[in-house]
Amino acid sequence: EAGVTQFPSHSVIEKGQTVTLRCDPISGHDNLYWYRRVMGKEIKFLLHFVKESKQDESGMPNNRFLAERTGGTYSTLKVQPAELEDSGVYFCASSQGRLPYEQYFGPGTRLTVT
Amino acid sequence: AQKITQTQPGMFVQEKEAVTLDCTYDTSDPSYGLFWYKQPSSGEMIFLIYQGSYDQQNATEGRYSLNFQKARKSANLVISASQLGDSAMYFCAMITFKAAGNKLTFGGGTRVLVKP
Numbered sequence: 332e333a334g335v336t337q338f339p340s341h342s343v344i345e346k347g348q349t350v351t352l353r354c355d356p357i358s359g360h361d362n363l364y365w366y367r368r369v370m371g372k373e374i375k376f377l378l379h380f381v382k383e384s385k386q387d388e389s390g391m392p393n394n395r396f397l398a399e400r401t402g403g404t405y406s407t408l409k410v411q412p413a414e415l416e417d418s419g420v421y422f423c424a425s426s427q428g429r430l431p432y433e434q435y436f437g438p439g440t441r442l443t444v445t
Numbered sequence: 446a447q448k449i450t451q452t453q454p455g456m457f458v459q460e461k462e463a464v465t466l467d468c469t470y471d472t473s474d475p476s477y478g479l480f481w482y483k484q485p486s487s488g489e490m491i492f493l494i495y496q497g498s499y500d501q502q503n504a505t506e507g508r509y510s511l512n513f514q515k516a517r518k519s520a521n522l523v524i525s526a527s528q529l530g531d532s533a534m535y536f537c538a539m540i541t542f543k544a545a546g547n548k549l550t551f552g553g554g555t556r557v558l559v560k561p
Contacts, residue, residue, distance in 0.1 A: 340488075364548065373449075374536065374551035387548060422490060426547065434547060436482070436490035 333357065335425050335437035343443045349411040352440045356405070356425030362386075363406050364426075364434065365398060369419035377421075380406060413444045447472045449537050449552035457558050458527045465512070466522040466555045468537030476542040479520040480549065481511065484534040493535075496520060524557075532559045 336355045344350050356363045365377040377396070378388040382403035391398070395414070400406040410417055420441050426434040448471040458464040470479065481493040496504045496511045504511045512521040524531055537552040 362547065366549070366551075373553050374538075374549075376548040376550070379548055390548070420488070424490075434549065435492070438487070438489040441488070 335423055335435050337421075337423050337437040337440050339440060340438065341441045341443075343445065344413055345445055346415055347412045349409065350413055350442060352408045352410075352421050352442070354406045354408070354423030354425075354437060356423070357427075357435055360425035360427045360435075361403070362426040362434075363400060364424040365406070365408055366422040366424065367419050368422070369416065372419075374422065377408075410442075413442075415444050418442055418444045447474075447477075447539055447541055447550040449539050449550055451537055451552035451555050453555045454553070455556040455558070457560055458524075458531075460529060460559050460561050461526055463523060463525045464527055464531075464557060466524070466535050466537070466557070468520045468522065468552060470518050470520060470537075470539050472539065472541055474541040478540045478542070479511070479513070480538040480540070481509070481520075481522045482536045482538060483531075484536065484554075485530075486533070490536070494522070527559045529559050529561060532557060 338353045361382050363380040366374050368374040376390040379386045380400040383400050397409045420439045422439045423437040424434045450469045477498045479496045483491045494504050494506045494509045496513045503513050508525045510523045534554045534556050536554045538549045
């Protein structure tokens with residue numbers, strides 16, 4: 332069974348540009364989460380999808396971030412326009428049930444904004 | 446609000462020795478879960494061990510054990526017989542069950558370097 336995949340693994344963009352990160356959860360997982368770790372800080376929750384609906388987006392930092400989950404399958408996280416403080420590693424995780432230890436993480440996308 | 450504190454930013458451990466990684470937490474929710482994740486240099490987050498707040502016994506998974514002291518609000522990870530492959534970042538995390546959803550709250554991490 333394939334795990335959570337994220338694309339790209341690395342992205343380097345200039346301030347003001349747009350970047351779209353993609354996450355493919357484990358097949359059949361209804362829950363999809365986005366987290367990020369900016370340099371030197373803790374990993375922070377961004378948002379949680381249940382199927383195609385946003386269950387909790389309390390961690391989204393501002394309206395430059397837009398997350399979507401088409402048809403309840405893969406998800407995208409768009410940053411537009413990117414700022415220097417957006418640099419960090421963006422993780423995606425997925426789970427099927429409410430059992431917390433079933434939250435599987437992807438390898439992350441390292442975003443560098445110059 | 447939930448908070449996880451890992452006070453050790455980095456530590457060295459001799460191969461084959463045991464190491465304890467500290468984690469303290471704060472929550473007002475009586476029902477919660479505590480995790481440890483490992484992040485090697487390749488970047489992926491690997492689940493290691495889970496402890497529920499109502500679990501009577503400390504969790505163990507192979508060489509990993511969680512020293513859960515509920516009254517002290519601590520959930521230290523013990524790695525026995527360290528191996529070179531244990532060199533990585535280790536994150537303590539918490540989930541609370543009062544609210545809908547399963548978002549994790551993470552600590553700042555501890556970097557472990559195992560010396561041969």
